[in-house]
Amino acid sequence: MRYPAARVATKDHPRSRAKMHVPSASPAPTTRGRRGPPPKPPTSSRGGAGAPSAGRKTGLFAGYRPPVDTYDEIFDARGAPRPGLDRVVRLLEGIGPNELRTRQRLADEAFLKSGVTFSVYADQRGVERIFPFDLVPRVVSAREWEPVRRGLEQRVRALNAFLADVYGDQRILAEGRIPRHLVEASKGFLPAMRGIRPPGGVYVHVAGIDLIRRPDGTLVVLEDNVRTPSGVSYVLENRTVMKRVLPRIFAEARVRPVDEYPLRLREALVSVSPVEPTGTRTVILTPGQHNSAYFEHTFLARRMGCDLVQGQDLFVWHDKVYVKTTRGPSRVDVIYRRVDDAFLDPEVFRADSLLGVPGLVRAYAKGNVAIANAIGNGVADDKAVYPFVPEMVRFYLSEEPLLPQVETYVCDREKDLSYVLANLPSLVVKSVDESGGYGMLMGPQASKKELAEHARRIRQSPRGYIAQPLVELSSCPTWCGNGIAPRRVDLRPYVVTGRSTWVLPGGLTRVALVEGSYVVNSSQGGGSKDTWVLEDQPR
Amino acid sequence: MISRAAESCFWLHRYVERVESSARMLQVNLGLLLDLDLPAFERWRPVLIVAGEQPRFESLFGAKATDDAETVQDYLTWNEDNPVSILTSLRWGRENARTIRETISLEMWETLNAFWLWLSGKEARRLYRQDRHAFYQRVREHCLLFLGTWESTMPEGEAFDFMRLGLYLERAGQTARILDVKHHTLGPWTGQVETHVDNVQWLAILRSCSASEPFFKGNAQLSGPAVAAFLLLARGFPRSVRCCIDRAGDSLARIREQGPSPVAGERLGVRDDVGKRSATVLAMLRDHFAKRSIADVVASGLHEELTGLIEWVTDACDAVHADFFDPPVDALMASLVAPPQGRASELEG
Numbered sequence: 013m014r015y016p017a018a019r020v021a022t023k024d025h026p027r028s029r030a031k032m033h034v035p036s037a038s039p040a041p042t043t044r045g046r047r048g049p050p051p052k053p054p055t056s057s058r059g060g061a062g063a064p065s066a067g068r069k070t071g072l073f074a075g076y077r078p079p080v081d082t083y084d085e086i087f088d089a090r091g092a093p094r095p096g097l098d099r100v101v102r103l104l105e106g107i108g109p110n111e112l113r114t115r116q117r118l119a120d121e122a123f124l125k126s127g128v129t130f131s132v133y134a135d136q137r138g139v140e141r142i143f144p145f146d147l148v149p150r151v152v153s154a155r156e157w158e159p160v161r162r163g164l165e166q167r168v169r170a171l172n173a174f175l176a177d178v179y180g181d182q183r184i185l186a187e188g189r190i191p192r193h194l195v196e197a198s199k200g201f202l203p204a205m206r207g208i209r210p211p212g213g214v215y216v217h218v219a220g221i222d223l224i225r226r227p228d229g230t231l232v233v234l235e236d237n238v239r240t241p242s243g244v245s246y247v248l249e250n251r252t253v254m255k256r257v258l259p260r261i262f263a264e265a266r267v268r269p270v271d272e273y274p275l276r277l278r279e280a281l282v283s284v285s286p287v288e289p290t291g292t293r294t295v296i297l298t299p300g301q302h303n304s305a306y307f308e309h310t311f312l313a314r315r316m317g318c319d320l321v322q323g324q325d326l327f328v329w330h331d332k333v334y335v336k337t338t339r340g341p342s343r344v345d346v347i348y349r350r351v352d353d354a355f356l357d358p359e360v361f362r363a364d365s366l367l368g369v370p371g372l373v374r375a376y377a378k379g380n381v382a383i384a385n386a387i388g389n390g391v392a393d394d395k396a397v398y399p400f401v402p403e404m405v406r407f408y409l410s411e412e413p414l415l416p417q418v419e420t421y422v423c424d425r426e427k428d429l430s431y432v433l434a435n436l437p438s439l440v441v442k443s444v445d446e447s448g449g450y451g452m453l454m455g456p457q458a459s460k461k462e463l464a465e466h467a468r469r470i471r472q473s474p475r476g477y478i479a480q481p482l483v484e485l486s487s488c489p490t491w492c493g494n495g496i497a498p499r500r501v502d503l504r505p506y507v508v509t510g511r512s513t514w515v516l517p518g519g520l521t522r523v524a525l526v527e528g529s530y531v532v533n534s535s536q537g538g539g540s541k542d543t544w545v546l547e548d549q550p551r
Numbered sequence: 552m553i554s555r556a557a558e559s560c561f562w563l564h565r566y567v568e569r570v571e572s573s574a575r576m577l578q579v580n581l582g583l584l585l586d587l588d589l590p591a592f593e594r595w596r597p598v599l600i601v602a603g604e605q606p607r608f609e610s611l612f613g614a615k616a617t618d619d620a621e622t623v624q625d626y627l628t629w630n631e632d633n634p635v636s637i638l639t640s641l642r643w644g645r646e647n648a649r650t651i652r653e654t655i656s657l658e659m660w661e662t663l664n665a666f667w668l669w670l671s672g673k674e675a676r677r678l679y680r681q682d683r684h685a686f687y688q689r690v691r692e693h694c695l696l697f698l699g700t701w702e703s704t705m706p707e708g709e710a711f712d713f714m715r716l717g718l719y720l721e722r723a724g725q726t727a728r729i730l731d732v733k734h735h736t737l738g739p740w741t742g743q744v745e746t747h748v749d750n751v752q753w754l755a756i757l758r759s760c761s762a763s764e765p766f767f768k769g770n771a772q773l774s775g776p777a778v779a780a781f782l783l784l785a786r787g788f789p790r791s792v793r794c795c796i797d798r799a800g801d802s803l804a805r806i807r808e809q810g811p812s813p814v815a816g817e818r819l820g821v822r823d824d825v826g827k828r829s830a831t832v833l834a835m836l837r838d839h840f841a842k843r844s845i846a847d848v849v850a851s852g853l854h855e856e857l858t859g860l861i862e863w864v865t866d867a868c869d870a871v872h873a874d875f876f877d878p879p880v881d882a883l884m885a886s887l888v889a890p891p892q893g894r895a896s897e898l899e900g
Binding site (some may be wrong): 078124125126127299301310311313318319320321322325327329330334336337338339340341344469522 | 552553554556557563646649650652653657659660664668709713747806825854875877880882884887
């Protein structure tokens with residue numbers, strides 16, 4: 013590469029996405045002396061003081077109080093550590109603010125030096141920034157994690173069965189469990205994929221299921237990402253840096269490792285290879301170095317030991333995929349692609365795509381190459397299909413869903429539509445096929461004009477919109493330059509599926525670093541935290 | 552290896568070599584000016600010519616500006632419209648490294664990234680303002696650190712040899728260009744009687760190639776022909792053109808020898824003639840040096856010799872590009888005419 017290539021944005025990157033949840037609680041404290049007393053409790057603009065302190069917090073967490081009406085990940089309403097977390101809280105308390113400040117600086121330097129960055133599109137030169145990292149971990153007890161893990165596994169199994177069905181017999185549509193027109197109108201539904209059975213029957217090799225926590229403490233699914241979910245490299249890099257800057261605490265904390273992710277993914281991919289595992293050539297297909305998740309693509313290639321390729325490096329001959337090597341063409345058996353469906357094969361999808369490989373779909377249809385994730389998965393994470401996931405669990409697995417999800421009104425259904433139109437000021441409206449917070453309306457914050465404009469759009473194309481009630485995100489103690497204060501978090505766990513399914517312990521915790529903010533998106537003041545799932549047996 | 556990755560390996564080292572070479576030349580020129588009272592037009596214009604940037608520079612700043620030390624140095628060091636400025640070269644070197652992070656060693660990436668963070672940050676600008684000599688020295692040190700890290704951490708193999716090929720082809724061209732400075736400063740060189748000014752300049756040219764001490768160790772007397780002989784023909788001096796061509800040739804031979812990758816096995820459509828064009832060009836160059844004496848060079852004119860060499864090196868780079876980096880898909884498909892046997896049964900079984 014000598015010259016910069018064309019820039020292409022992937023839709024599904026967590027950094028290019030605004031995820032917003034309207035605040036209903038008070039903002040966090042605004043004044044803090046540089047060397048003054050520890051952070052003051054939040055003052056509420058809506059009345060109601062902060063949660064009563066149990067008064068037992070010392071050291072790092074002295075004076076920490078979560079906002080009212082919010083579930084805090086680490087402390088309960090009385091200020092005591094949540095069950096199973098005492099040991100880790102005691103360890104963290106031992107760090108003073110000065111030491112934490114120093115360690116935080118070391119962590120930031122480590123990220124910059126190792127080039128763990130993402131590109132910012134606005135600048136022509138592709139300025140790289142580090143994804144802000146907060147040193148205070150989000151901690152999950154073993155006991156709490158186990159049901160989440162099972163729930164995620166179940167959900168991914170159901171989504172996979174759904175994809176196999178809609179691109180196969182369409183039983184679920186024939187039986188009217190999901191409205192046919194809803195599925196057929198989905199932009200993610202690709203009729204060309206009907207009748208193509210991917211190798212091993214696996215559609216969702218990698219899933220990122222976004223979870224948020226309600227004020228009552230239940231973790232609920234906010235959305236599914238079963239196309240090209242990203243962010244896992246940050247989970248691994250966060251952990252590496254964490255171990256380096258807080259080695260003593262880490263050694264004592266007994267945290268489940270995340271390092272095996274690349275190997276698990278490689279195993280899963282090879283397990284669905286059309287040829288024998290030892291002779292399989294697996295490649296990662298990236299849109300190129302201007303993609304905001306490019307770091308992750310190189311990271312995975314390094315850690316999985318695969319070649320990283322771009323569309324121009326591959327070609328199809330007699331329905332088989334080859335990579336151009338310095339020794340001539342060489343067969344490719346498995347492609348972990350980080351290129352969106354629309355750009356994958358100009359013969360079938362967008363003809364102007366330079367990122368794809370002409371003929372790839374033909375090779376895929378013949379079973380000559382495995383593509384992960386499968387083509388056409390967008391229909392399963394369509395926001396208007398999301399309300400039917402619990403139905404999928406019941407229909408395909410004959411089980412009750414283990415993970416709840418956010419109540420959702422599908423404007424395409426007449427009853428829902430009238431409810432949404434009548435209650436617009438209290439709802440969050442999302443456009444079904446857009447991510448990045450585009451086309452989103454935050455009812456309580458919207459002006460009359462915006463509400464009217466959105467109502468008009470919803471009436472015009474009801475299939476294009478869904479609405480949800482506001483969800484208060486949980487908070488987690490976070491370093492704010494001078495002390496520890498509560499900040500909002502969500503969680504994206506990763507689920508890897510080949511012949512079997514594996515859930516990465518924890519996932520990517522994103523945090524809204526700006527006081528009172530609900531936006532975990534990095535371009536708007538979002539950052540990430542290491543997520544610690546503790547081993548269940550205390551030493 | 553993947554053709555595009557091989558190309559990035561090749562260019563990564565070309566860019567780093569370019570950065571080091573530019574820094575060295577600018578640094579030496581600063582020193583040279585202290586020793587000599589040259590007319591203004593002879594001070595910085597030759598450096599621009601060697602970089603191949605005189606036309607663009609003049610179109611941007613006017614012909615008169617070639618006399619201006621600060622404008623020229625700024626242009627060759629920082630200017631982002633200049634495709635060979637130190638900053639631009641390093642940016643592209645790093646971009647190439649970024650596209651092949653899965654290929655290069657972690658240490659190479661960290662060394663190069665630290666270099667980039669330094670050069671694009673405030674500290675480098677401050678040093679540039681306060682102590683120009685120390686600034687160029689630091690740039691060179693970063694490059695050498697990178698090259699040392701490379702040799703100490705990168706496994707041998709195709710990727711390593713493409714880097715080495717890029718490094719030595721670039722360096723062969725750079726040495727030839729530096730030697731040609733003399734021509735651009737004092738006009739055609741005849742190898743006749745030399746003055747004090749000539750000597751100081753020859754010495755500067757040796758320094759530009761980090762060659763003054765190795766030169767004198769060989770018991771040579773300072774003279775035009777001796778310097779030219781050393782920089783063109785010395786065996787085993789890592790900046791002489793001949794040595795660069797030898798090393799590039801070795802790397803190319805190793806690249807051509809490497810067997811099909813074990814993963815691909817018999818499914819690889821290997822072309823026996825892989826790298827044939829590059830090998831032909833490099834063999835001609837090696838052949839040329841094997842027969843060449845400095846008397847031949849003096850007879851045909853040093854400038855003419857160097858111009859020819861630079862073109863030759865460019866041809867070699869083009870050949871490497873055509874052979875390895877950008878094979879036309881049609882040709883690749885043609886190499887696959889007999890579909891590999893054994894695949895069908897694998898699929899059915």
